Amino acid sequence: MANPQIKNGYTRIANELLEAICRLNISGNEMRILLYIIRRTYGFNKSYAEVPLSDISEALGMKKGNVSRGIKKLREANIVDHRPNKGTTPQTVSINKNYDEWAVESCTDLLLSNSITVINSDNPKGYQFGNPTVINSDNPKGCQNDNHTYKENIKDSIKERGERKTLPSSHVGQNRSAFVNDDNYNQLVSEYGADVIDKYISRVDDWAFKKGKNIGESSETIRRWLEEDNVQKLDPDIKNYEKFINQFLY
Incomplete structure (x- = not known):
């Protein structure tokens, strides 16, 4: 036992x-x-x-x-x-x-989406929310349904929620699917340089956009990708030199 x-x-x-x-x-x-x-x-x-x-x-x-x-x-x-x-x-x-x-929609996200209706078959009043698309609660697959309209509404819902999500105007990718706030951006730039970090913001942004997801603040993802790609950090002497030069430029 x-x-x-x-x-x-x-x-x-x-x-x-x-x-x-x-x-x-x-x-x-x-x-x-x-x-x-x-x-x-x-x-x-x-x-x-x-x-x-x-x-x-x-x-x-x-x-x-x-x-x-x-x-x-x-x-x-x-x-x-x-x-x-x-x-x-x-x-x-x-x-x-x-x-x-995570670039995956959860069951909760799908069921609570404004464009999807949830009907509890055990509820005699049949409470409904949002679009009158019906999910059969007897469906053993739970979040899945073979109804074509249901699937299209899920796709539309994901797209609409992505469009509604607004991102800060700090360092945002072209597709507005990822950004890095000022503090994290400055820290990353001090370690790797602006050209490298701007390139990786674009890469993460493109990746998130293709997945149909806004992932928000992405400094941790960028740092992980930099480590996976074995990108070398700036030499400390170079950083000190840049600070010295910037005193005269700005």
Whole structure:
């Protein structure tokens, strides 16, 4: 008989992050992979873990091809950070705990959207909200529905919410899908230079725009991308020289 005990080990995770994961509208395989990554990282009090595909495949009883596709989708959605293996170094995986950057619509987001109607079939009054599109609560897929109008309304809702979201006028990408506030921008520029940071703001902005999502303040994402690309920081002597020159220019 199974008899799990906390004294034999447990995984520590913030309730806020766990609730965000519960709201994710992803496939069953992707959720299993995500939970296993959490087990291998937070379960060992680590922010990332070196985990070969074969380990994940064996632990989950899932084909390596399915594991690879699942990780790819989670990475594209910015839910996990995945670095492929290089030579004898195994791949590393970690959770992007800034769930505001996740490029996935949750079930809650879809159901609470202004353009979608939710009807509780157990409620005799049939309360409705917004557009008179009906979601059948008997649908075993929950957030999914084969109704064409339903799907179109979801797409329109996501688009409309993205258009309504306004971004600060600090350092905003051309598509207005990502920005960096003044303080973080100045800090990043002091480390990498304005040309590099402006380029990465554009890259993150383009990436978010293609995903159909406004991710807001993006300094953490930019810093992570810079580290992944092994972009070298400015030499301290150069920064001091620039400060000296700027005294005479401004």
